[in-house]
Amino acid sequence: MKKDFQDLPKKRFYRAKGRKRGISPGMDPRLRRAFAKIGVPEKTPFVPDPFQLEALDAIDKGDCLVTAPTGSGKTWIAEQAIRRIREAGGRTWYASPLKALTNSIYVIFCGIFGPENVGILTGDRKENPDADIIVGTTEILRNQLYDAMHRGENIRTDFVILDEAHFLGDEERGVVWEEVMIYLPTRIPLLLLSATIGNARRIAAWLSSIRGKPCVVVEEKKRPVPLVPLFFHPSGKLFPLTAVVNGKKRLYGKISEFITGKRQPYIARPGQLPPFGDILAVFRKYRLLPAIFFLKSRADCDNALDRCQKNVISDMNRKAAIGAFIDDFAEQVPHIAKHPQRRHLEHFAVGAHHSGQLPAWKFLVEQLMTQGLLDAVFATSTVAAGVNFPARTIVFLNSDKFNGVEFMPLTPTEFHQMTGRAGRRGMDHIGFAAVLPGRYMDVRLMARLVTAPPADVYSQIKINFSMALNLLLSHTPDQIQLLLEKSFAAYLLEHDSGYRSYRKMGKTAEREAPEKSRLWNDFLDHLDFLKKTGYVSEEGKLTDDGMWASQLRVDHPLSIAEGFRLGVFPENNPAVIAGLMAAFVNERECDDRVLKEVVPNTLKRAFQNVVKGLGPFLKQMADAGFDVRPLYLRPCLSVYLWAAGAHTWEHVVRVSELAEGDMAVLILRTADNLRHIVALREVFPEASKNASKAVESILRDPVAVFF
CATH class of the missing domain: 1.10.3380.30 (Sec63 N-terminal domain-like fold)
Incomplete structure (x- = not known):
């Protein structure tokens, strides 16, 4: 072990050929200043940030793309813009990517504007669909645009907000965002709310080119709550992950020596989870709770709960509040009354949150965390997208993420979205992101991601039979060709050499045709099959079967x-x-x-x-x-x-x-x-x-x- 770690008692390490040893809290002196800032800010009247006011001014003049860190107050911009539209007698459509997020926004807006003025459309829910404010999933909005084009009518809204607009680059669902942006009538102002993205001005330039009016970019790069990256040494001692060297943030020297050491101590044996109860004790000593731990799999999230049995709730009032909340909730959802993870909430103040759980149980965990009743939630990375229960500390056990096919290194955008949960605006002066060393942790990558600029968002548009049928409802094939030429993909191919390289390397560059004509050729393939199977006539019009199939x-x-x-x-x-x-x-x-x-x-x-x-x-x-x-x-x-x-x-x-x-x-x-x-x-x-x-x-x- 390098000399900088000689002050750490060897008995506290896990060694490859040794036996399990304990973890004790410790702190590098360089962290004193950051830890001294921990606390709850005094309640003060809300004062909008300059970027929020700039966005509201831009909305009055045309389209606007707001790109800002998670938790910086983008929803406030939407709320104020909706007020202005309502005062002018107009209607608003607020589209979000996730049903859970849609439900959450619906509850918020009902509280602000009154339930009689807010409707929700998610497929699962259809309530008050004629309300002045509609909150729904982006797919529902896209479908309404299909219907309006088919009937030759105007969609019944005067303002559209696309939340989580960086989903434009989502491989599976980005096509829906792109379709909405292409089909939306130019008379309807468009507000896009996004996490920080690298090519926001490129997206805005494309929107300006197809909508014939300026799209103003409002960028906010500063986090509302400063972030301090930490390294959790296997002994239990906390170190800064990075340090400023010659004016630049780099991996802290002691951490560099640790990861290059020949006999690295480790927190858990291969195939085992760390002793989370001991880790929580360290965080509690330095007032770093509550925390969200991002783990690799659902099974890890569930199994982590049993590693927290040392985290016994000592505050009987908090324990009683958790139990009472669960009892009240179980009256609405009887099934969760005997949930096997209930005891972890009630006795150890910890919960798991992942897609393998019922929506009702995830909602319960979210509410308990939001109310400050839990010490920790163990979650997969999907919790970073759209679910709002920030913590004081975010903990990474892996530097990669499963994309549905394979594990890939975290991108800057993913990292910043996950760390956006660290530090609660109005509840924390400062937030923390802790890195735990292990088999699936590239510590150097995590240090680089701290200061890495956000990644670019690229077009994911692709043709499918539903799109082909619905476009043929209201367009001739020649008109569809002109529509496809408005795509973000077509714009990038002409204006962005980086995108051309991305296409050549990516999965979507499979055809030998020139890139510019790829979408059109793909549409023609679908059209040809629809003609052969009798859903489209030889003249390119939907047959009776094609009409109902659409x-x-x-x-x-x-x-x-x-x-x-x-x-x-x-x-x-x-x-x-x-x-x-x-x-x-x-x-x-x-x-x-x-x-x-x-x-x-x-x-x-x-x-x-x-x-x-x-x-x-x-x-x-x-x-x-x-x-x-x-x-x-x-x-x-x-x-x-x-x-x-x-x-x-x-x-x-x-x-x-x-x-x-x-x-x-x-x-x-x-x-x-x-x-x-x-x-x-x-x-x-x-x-x-x-x-x-x-x-x-x-x-x-x-x-x-x-x-």
Whole structure:
């Protein structure tokens, strides 16, 4: 061990060939000044920051893109802008990427503007849709724009706010943000709220070029609460992660010596989680709680709770408040009363938060954390996007993040979004981001990310059958070509050499055609297939089948449309309809071999008819180069059993072999698909009626609970 660490007792380390030893609190003297700032600011009247006032001034003149750190007060800008629109007699559409965030904003706006003036549209919820203020998901807004273009009408809003606008660069859903920006009538002012992004002015220049009016960029780079990066040594001693050397922030010298040492101590043995109870004791000594720990997996988040048993709640008043809150909540959602993680909340003030949990349980954890009743939440990185329960300290155990396919190093944008939860405006003078060394931690990368500029956002637009059908509702192919030329992708290809390099290296650069014509060629491929299968005429107009198929704004509209056209879906059984739709929603590989003896014959025959009947069409799609997902029986059976109502939630989850949260998502997405079938009442009245019944049968406790 290097001399700078000689003051650390060796008995406190974990060594590769040693035995487990304890952790004791310690602090490098360089942290005294930062730790002395810890505390709660005095309550003072709210004074807007200059960037907030600048944004409001810009909105009066045209479009505006606000890019600012997480927690800096972007929602206040939206609130004030909505007030001005309402005073002028106008209506507002507030679009967000996540249903949880949408629900949260809805609650906030109901409190500000009154519930009678606010509506919510998320697919799961449709309340007060004629209100002056609509809060909804971006997909719903995009669909309303499709309908308005088809009818030749103006969408019923006078102002649009796109929250989390950096989702424009999201590989899966960024296309929806880009479509909204392209389709939105220029008469409607657009306010975009985003985390810090590198190429905000490029995005604004593109919007100005397609909307014919200026888009003002308002940038705020300063965090509302200063951030101090820490290094948690395996002994329990805290060090600065970085230090200023020759005017630049670099990895603190002692940390550099630590990570290059030949016999590094470590906090936990390979494959084991750290002793979080001891870590929390260190944080408590230096007043660094509450904390959010970002872990690699859901299982780690759940297992971390059992590593906190030393963190016994000593304040009986706080313990009683947690118990009372859970009891009150359980009256609304009885299922959570016996949740296996309840005892961790009540006895150790810690909770887990990840996508494998039920929405109601995640909401409960969020509320307890927001009220200051918990010491720590163990979460996957998804909590950084849109869920608002800031803490005093953010703790990283990994320097990478799972992107759905593989683990990749954190980007500057992801790092800054996660650390945006560190330090609560109005509750903290200062926030902290602690790095724990370990197998999946690149300490040097984390030190670089502290000062790294935000990453650029690139276009993710791509053609799919739903987009093709809906554009053909109101445009000729030639008009669609002009529309695609307005895309952010087309603009970047002309103006940004970095994007051209990105396209060549990325997954989307698969075709040999010139980049400028890629989108158009892709549309032509979809158009050609729609013509061959009778959804579009040779003249490029939707046939009668194409007209109703366009209303299936789901992931696999053509497969479902063909199923109805061939008559392979039984239309008179709500539970069977729900189960079959789940097969199209499912995105996971499943093992169906053990199901043959437990599947009801009614469902088994229906599923076999769909697979057999659609087989030739799906092969035709695959041969034409389009993605075709296999249909599995397990998700079909799971949702069927839930819809039929003869089995408990626990039994259905066991059959599904999914986590509770994943089963809930499967049901909620199935309900989304079913609602689109309900919309086909004029063409398939029986299916529409029973799809409506199916929605009612699957949206019940503990899946669908709204607050």
